[in-house]
Amino acid sequence: MARARAMALLLLLLVAFTLVSTSAGSTSTFNVIRADRKVDLLTQVVRISTAWKVENSGTEPASEFKLALSAAQAERLAFIEVVIKGKGKNAAVVGLPVVDVAQEGSVTLYTLALPKALNQKETATFESYVALTHQLKPFPEEVTQADAQLVKYDDSAYILSPYPIKTQTAYFKVSSPRIESFTKVGTTKVVDTEVRYGPYENIEALKSKPITLHFENNQPFAVVEELVREIEISHWGNVYVTENYKLANKGARLKSTFSRFEYQARPGASGTSFRHLHAKLPVNAHSVYYRDEIGNISTSHLRSDFRKTELELEPRYPLFGGWKVAFTLGYCVPLQDLVFKASDGSRYLNISFGSPFNNIVVDKLILKVVLPEGSYDMSVSVPFPVEQGQEKKYSYLDTVGRTVAVMVKRNSVLEHQFKFVQVHYRFNSLGMLVEPLMLVMVFFAFFTACIAYTHFDFTLSKSSAAYLAQLQRDEVTDVLQRLQKLLAVRGQAEERLDASLKEATRTGDVAACKAARKAADAVWKGTSKDLKTLSDALESTVKPVPGKTSSVKSSSVLTKVESLLQKEKEMIEKVQQKQTVIVDAYERKLNSKEIDSRIAPVQEKLESLRQEVSSLISSLDD
């Protein structure tokens, strides 16, 4: 049984192996008719663009073409793009995706998918574009402050290709007319600042002919060893971008010491050192900050108009070869500029992948996209291969943490500034309420704590005299408050009646006066019972205090209340009396003078009672 299974496995492996070998064999069915290579050595980045004309020399239709790079180049490959340019003005540019990367000996092969398969003897033309970093080696490796920088570049005179090439040329464009040396291979000439190799005829597959160019290049070799770009989305209307740079000058190292005098005296002659960096920020970027571990760095300029926002930075010191500096750049971008809603209801962030700085090389770029808390179904689409990961981050008012999409790209160049990545995610709009509700809960918890504190009894000894006195005081205060409320109600009724009396003396409206009396009487009658119970309650709370605690104060309260109630009663009686007198007088049609004389004594008494009552009420508060 086991034997049969092993046999089957072996057979399967064999089949698989033959399949692989046949597919590998079918690659060498192309013939390159013409290849023109242009190598741009103007900056620190080597940009190779090659125009290809290829022919299917095999018998089978072929749809995959392979490009080759040497191991040294493949290691430092930053960017690769192959396009078919149509003819005419508005011809569309079709990209050829790289579908496979394979290592074969010292050569790395990039397999491209052609838009349509080529039949026998059919031809196709396309252009490949490759950007490589760290290919220019400073030579000499150390220079003095004023020296120009010379660099060496190693390449092959022949294009490295897995197919035979019929005709080929190679033009190397250098940054200065000062070319120290170059390897001669067949027809080689220098035209202006260009070294031209070829044309070479009938070069077989994978043949290389090493050449070395040695020339002057004073471009700044600004290399960011590690760049962490963190992008944090807030649906309340903002996207934070924070970029941490570890910048180094990877040009020829500075020999001996730095002379500030020489640097200031001859500003132009300072070799490859540099002090300015230019960044193109998103148009509506605002709240830009530029700082390092010490604090803000004031040497920066921000220029913005409606089309662009540009930033010019100066590090704390000029950077000479081998020198390093670390800094942080941060800015805010309005939400609507970067985050969009797709037709399927999901949201996506659309942001440029590369660093906003021009002409820098990033050895390791880590892009982190921090999604709002509560996002789900995250997916990332990047137009070139990157290492992807996911982590959690805790930021403002977070509970479960925010999902972070992490993308790591080694060797990033300017081209990546124009490549956009999309981070798709789903988010429930109600999730935005979580944060304010959390704040509400915090405040509510505080208020609840206050309520609990005032309601619970934290006294340890429930029988202590002070505690009992406190309890009694509370009760007394409570009764007094209720009493005051009741008295206020009665007082109002009295005032209303008095007002109607005044009105009556002026207009002689006796009926209204009578009605007011009735209403006031009803109030007094209704409340007098409550008043009685309250005063009884007060008596009972004051009385049963055990031992000596029947203090002078509580008994004085009692007498005060008693006298207050007495006076209040009298006052009401007087008002009633006054009303009776007035109504009576009007019914007997007495003149106003007589009325006045009749109520005068009553009025006098009433006034004094009123004053006494109000002073007693306010003295109750003590």
Add this chain to the structure above:
Amino acid sequence: MALGSGEVGIPIYSPVPESLYPLLAVLLLTIGLLLTAFFFIYEVTSTKISRSLVQEFATGGAASVFLGFGTLFLLLWTGVYV
């Protein structure tokens, strides 16, 4: 998954216009603080017996809603986008 060149997403805006953040922060916090003041005045002037739990929770709850949202808009106004 890759975004087609033809597909154009709709920009997402903040649910509350950003120009309203200062006004909302001041307004909500003022109301919240007034309610808080009222809450504490009530707490200290009433006694254990006369205190009404319903009123306490009503004032406290209303105050915390206003203070909570007020604080949120204050944070947003000052640039702390939560």
